Every structure is written in C-alpha cells, then in structure tokens.
Amino acid sequence: MSLIDMPVLVLLTGSTGQLGQELIRSCPANVELVACDRSKLNLSDADACKTIVETYRPDWVLNAGAYTAVDRAEQEPWLANVVNADGPQALALALARHGGQMLQLSTDFVFDGQQGSPYQPHQPVAPLGVYGASKAAGEVQVQRALGDRAHVLRTSWVYGPLGSNFLLTMLRLHQAKVAEEEPLAVVADQVGCPTSTLNLAAACWRLIQRASQEQDAAIQEQQQPSILHWSDAGAASCYDFAVAIGELAVAAGLLQQAAVVKPITTADYPTPARRPSYSLLACSASSAALGLEPQHWREALKDVIAILASA
Numbered sequence: 001m002s003l004i005d006m007p008v009l010v011l012l013t014g015s016t017g018q019l020g021q022e023l024i025r026s027c028p029a030n031v032e033l034v035a036c037d038r039s040k041l042n043l044s045d046a047d048a049c050k051t052i053v054e055t056y057r058p059d060w061v062l063n064a065g066a067y068t069a070v071d072r073a074e075q076e077p078w079l080a081n082v083v084n085a086d087g088p089q090a091l092a093l094a095l096a097r098h099g100g101q102m103l104q105l106s107t108d109f110v111f112d113g114q115q116g117s118p119y120q121p122h123q124p125v126a127p128l129g130v131y132g133a134s135k136a137a138g139e140v141q142v143q144r145a146l147g148d149r150a151h152v153l154r155t156s157w158v159y160g161p162l163g164s165n166f167l168l169t170m171l172r173l174h175q176a177k178v179a180e181e182e183p184l185a186v187v188a189d190q191v192g193c194p195t196s197t198l199n200l201a202a203a204c205w206r207l208i209q210r211a212s213q214e215q216d217a218a219i220q221e222q223q224q225p226s227i228l229h230w231s232d233a234g235a236a237s238c239y240d241f242a243v244a245i246g247e248l249a250v251a252a253g254l255l256q257q258a259a260v261v262k263p264i265t266t267a268d269y270p271t272p273a274r275r276p277s278y279s280l281l282a283c284s285a286s287s288a289a290l291g292l293e294p295q296h297w298r299e300a301l302k303d304v305i306a307i308l309a310s311a
C-alpha cells in the first residue's frame with residue numbers, strides 16, 4: 001500500500017519554522033495535518049503536550065519545533081532543555097499511552113566534530129554546547145518513551161526559501177558588503193553539509209510513509225533504523241557555502257554582484273556556543289532505508305535560489 005491510499009493523521013509542531021513551513025507546503029494528499037504553531041502548542045508546557053496528543057490521538061507526531069538559538073541557549077540552558085527534551089518527552093509519553101509514532105528532528109550538533117570523518121548514526125554523542133546537549137537529551141527521552149515507535153532524524157545546516165537561515169543572511173550580507181565595498185568574512189574551518197528544507201521535508205514524509213507501511217503490514221521486525229542521518233550530499237565549509245550562495249545568486253539574477261568572501265578562522269569569530277569543526281553525517285544507511293538519494297548541496301542550493309528568484 002502506498003502513502004497515497006493510506007490516511008494518516010500527523011500532528012506537526014513548529015509549524016512556523018523553516019522546516020515546518022516546507023512540511024506544510026509539501027504535505028502528501030492523504031495526510032491529515034494538524035499544524036501547531038507556538039500559540040496552539042507551547043513545547044515548554046508538558047501538560048499541553050500531553051493534552052494535545054490525547055485530543056487528536058495522531059498516528060504521528062512530527063516534532064519540527066525546537067529551541068534553535070544555538071548561542072542564546074548558553075545563557076538560558078533551562079529553557080533549551082525544557083523545549084528540546086521535556087516537551088518531546090511529554091509528547092512521546094502521551095503517544096506511548098495512546099498509540100502512534102514520533103519523528104523527532106535532531107542535529108549534527110550532538111557530535112563534537114573531533115572525529116574527522118562522517119558520523120554514523122550509532123556513534124556516541126558528545127555535544128559541545130547547551131543546544132546540542134538539549135537535543136541529545138530529547139533523542140534519549142523520545143526513544144526511552146516509545147521504543148521502536150520513535151524515529152530520530154538528525155540533520156545539519158538547514159536552510160530554505162523561508163524563515164531565518166544562513167542562506168538568507170548571506171544574501172543580505174553579500175548585498176551590504178558590496179555597497180560598503182568591504183569583504184564578507186566567513187569561517188572556513190567549520191565543515192559540514194548544508195541541507196535544504198525541500199529535501200529534508202521530502203525525507204520526513206518518506207520516513208513516515210515507510211514506517212506507516214511497516215506498521216500497517218504488521219511487520220514484527222522493525223525495518224527503519226531508530227536513528228537516521230539525513231543531509232544533502234557532499235561537504236562544505238561555511239566559507240564554501242557563502243561563496244556558492246554569491247555565485248549562484250548572481251547567476252540567477254537575485255544579486256547584481258557578489259561580495260568578495262574572505263576566509264577566516266573560528267578563532268577570528270568567537271561565538272558564545274562552541275560548534276563542531278567537522279560534523280558531516282553519514283547518510284548511506286538512511287538513504288537505503290528511505291529509498292532516497294541525497295541531492296548534492298550545490299544543486300539543492302541552486303533550486304532554492306531559483307525559488308527565491310522567481311518570487
């Protein structure tokens with residue numbers, strides 16, 4: 001049976017976020033979506049998390065909501081933990097009682113970046129900052145509450161046509177630096193992989209499709225790995241990403257001119273939160289499990305820039 005003919009009720013958190021908005025836009029026809037923004041479901045309210053699951057009894061909770069302010073989290077660890085660990089735990093415990101599965105989005109920032117090769121899903125986590133630690137705690141809580149009905153999908157460097165992200169910031173900075181006749185300084189010693197919300201949302205819907213099919217077919221042995229890694233393909237430093245944004249935006253007519261991008265080091269641009277210097281996620285197992293081939297990040301970037309240029 002395909003997702004097309006199998007009705008599924010999905011409760012989405014974080015509907016105003018960049019991923020949330022793309023999940024709504026790309027929602028498959030047979031999915032009945034209950035999209036929750038912060039006013040409908042505040043993830044820092046455990047009782048509200050429990051009540052909303054009891055009210056809707058969804059087949060799935062797709063938890064795209066999160067405290068994502070990586071630097072601010074260092075100043076308010078309590079709030080980051082409440083939103084990223086306690087809220088997901090409350091949702092998962094309610095689902096455990098009422099049935100249903102959960103897709104919990106997580107991050108490459110659960111790793112410390114010291115390994116120098118792509119991280120496999122089963123490797124131990126070692127977050128460097130409060131945000132990564134709170135997301136790692138959320139993973140554990142959801143898995144503990146739901147067992148094989150919990151699906152953790154880690155991703156990296158998310159950007160898209162909407163919301164607040166590196167691409168939209170760099171487009172503004174390219175323009176500003178050209179006007180100021182100044183170079184645009186971007187760190188070159190942090191390596192990871194950009195992931196477009198278009199491709200990430202497609203992976204989320206595919207995961208829900210695959211796992212729903214398995215449950216529907218009463219397959220006893222779990223087929224989907226409990227932790228999946230999903231990013232676009234390839235690797236880039238923040239510097240590479242900023243250069244590509246300038247080049248592709250000029251080619252698409254979105255910018256008249258790109259700024260000169262100057263590579264700097266992390267030490268030149270200190271931030272309150274430490275970030276992993278190398279956080280590539282190994283995605284081949286997830287790619288096989290989902291039956292999806294990741295698009296190269298530069299091609300994905302071209303697609304998102306084309307959307308912005310045509311808006």
Ligand SMILES: NC(=O)c1ccc[n+]([C@@H]2O[C@H](COP(=O)([O-])OP(=O)(O)OC[C@H]3O[C@@H](n4cnc5c(N)ncnc54)[C@H](OP(=O)(O)O)[C@@H]3O)[C@@H](O)[C@H]2O)c1
Nearest residue numbers: 014016017018019038042043065066068105107155157158
């Ligand atoms: N952005 C990245 O580079 C990145 C990288 C790896 C993994 N991830 C993960 O991917 C997922 C989606 O991230 P994103 O980039 O779409 O984030 P985003 O654009 O920052 O959106 C976060 C969403 O969470 C909501 N939210 C924050 N606090 C909340 C609360 N207390 N109660 C209810 N909703 C709350 C926000 O609502 P408001 O609009 O009201 O603030 C927003 O809708 C998250 O799990 C994130 O950890 C992101």
